[in-house]
Amino acid sequence: MNAKTLVTLDDVGLSIGGSVILTSAKLTVAAGEKVGLLGPNGSGKTTLLRVLATLLRPTSGTGAVLGAELGTDEIYAVRPDIVLVGHLPGLYPELTLGENLRFVARLTGRDPRRADEALAAVGLAAAADRRARDSSKGMLRRTELARALIQEPRLLLLDEAHAGLDADAIGLVDAITGRVVAADGAALLVSHEPDRLEVDRSLRLVDGSVEEA
Amino acid sequence: MPFWAQVREIARKDLVIEIRTAEVLLMTVPFAAAALVLIPFAIGTDAPLLAELGPGLFWIVVLLFGVLVILRKSAVDEGPQQDLVRLLGIDPAARFTGSTVATSLLVLLFEVALLPILIALYNPDLGGWWWMAAVLPLVAAGLGLLGSLTGGVTASLGTRTSLTPLLIVPLALPLLVGATQAVESLQLGRSILPWLVLLAAVDLALAVSGVLAARPLEEVTT
Numbered sequence: 001m002n003a004k005t006l007v008t009l010d011d012v013g014l015s016i017g018g019s020v021i022l023t024s025a026k027l028t029v030a031a032g033e034k035v036g037l038l039g040p041n042g043s044g045k046t047t048l049l050r051v052l053a054t055l056l057r058p059t060s061g062t063g064a065v066l067g068a069e070l071g072t073d074e075i076y077a078v079r080p081d082i083v084l085v086g087h088l089p090g091l092y093p094e095l096t097l098g099e100n101l102r103f104v105a106r107l108t109g110r111d112p113r114r115a116d117e118a119l120a121a122v123g124l125a126a127a128a129d130r131r132a133r134d135s136s137k138g139m140l141r142r143t144e145l146a147r148a149l150i151q152e153p154r155l156l157l158l159d160e161a162h163a164g165l166d167a168d169a170i171g172l173v174d175a176i177t178g179r180v181v182a183a184d185g186a187a188l189l190v191s192h193e194p195d196r197l198e199v200d201r202s203l204r205l206v207d208g209s210v211e212e213a
Numbered sequence: 214m215p216f217w218a219q220v221r222e223i224a225r226k227d228l229v230i231e232i233r234t235a236e237v238l239l240m241t242v243p244f245a246a247a248a249l250v251l252i253p254f255a256i257g258t259d260a261p262l263l264a265e266l267g268p269g270l271f272w273i274v275v276l277l278f279g280v281l282v283i284l285r286k287s288a289v290d291e292g293p294q295q296d297l298v299r300l301l302g303i304d305p306a307a308r309f310t311g312s313t314v315a316t317s318l319l320v321l322l323f324e325v326a327l328l329p330i331l332i333a334l335y336n337p338d339l340g341g342w343w344w345m346a347a348v349l350p351l352v353a354a355g356l357g358l359l360g361s362l363t364g365g366v367t368a369s370l371g372t373r374t375s376l377t378p379l380l381i382v383p384l385a386l387p388l389l390v391g392a393t394q395a396v397e398s399l400q401l402g403r404s405i406l407p408w409l410v411l412l413a414a415v416d417l418a419l420a421v422s423g424v425l426a427a428r429p430l431e432e433v434t435t
Binding site for chain 2: 079080
């Protein structure tokens, strides 16, 4: 794998419970790239993101993420460099937004005070003490984006990138993905709204395979 | 991040969530206390009989209602939270240990909350009961370990609520035997050391199994 290539998938297939989700996905993402991923509901976009996040092991084909071969123990070392913002929030409902981010900061060896800075950066400074379960979908989404600011990932994966976000927060998506690619990382954004995607190129997932859009 | 620092973070997170939901204090303790209160109505108010049966009934209530402590909703990481901790690079063994520490502390709290009810209603022989300072934590640790271990197994099967009690109850039998025999030995003036060793051995076996199985169980859960 080229030193500047962060993601490669070569004929990756994945079946879950007898259902074939990916058939022969081919994909290359270089450092500094912002890539959009499009496709109809049920086409496997979320599954593909989970493969790239190393959370699902391919059942066929080969691939590497941040230099770690998928399906091997190498993935454990690179996971902290990956942030996946799924369509369901990875937050603990009973913890406040600030506590959720401080939990992440401490476990990734960062200064917990960065949680407050990150919340301020996404416009949630006043909501730091609000429990996640009492927060709106947009606030949870902003908090997830704040998590990306804390972790400074090399690979940022955004599922339903613009779901639940107002116009200001959509600008945040662009700003945060921009920071990641500027630091020689890469961002992959799934969206149903191609017009709102500010990306270098877009791919389309069709019948379990990835095509240029 | 060092292993034990990860353990501390996971345990602290679980305990903060439990404090806020108060499932153990507000639901499980009163329910278990009600069971201890109702038993004398079922078997009669024969004071010597109650004093003799009380400790055994206490441990059965701890075991059965302890399952509710273990199964509390606040202990459940749903899919997105599971993804989060996996991606944060938390050592699965640290996650297992942290979760076990939190659950064990809650089971211990649960046991301690029930003790005054046992003493008040059943008037058991209290000779040598300071040994309970060793028995209660060993049983609590065993149940906490069982909860984390079986929780990991059943989460991977997607049947946590229904299957976990069926796995825990038979596996907890050595804990029940150790605890009841320890108390009986106290009442008969015998050494309880063999039973403490049994409890500690069960805890150790569960801890080793849990730590070794943590990574495979976490990775099989998708």
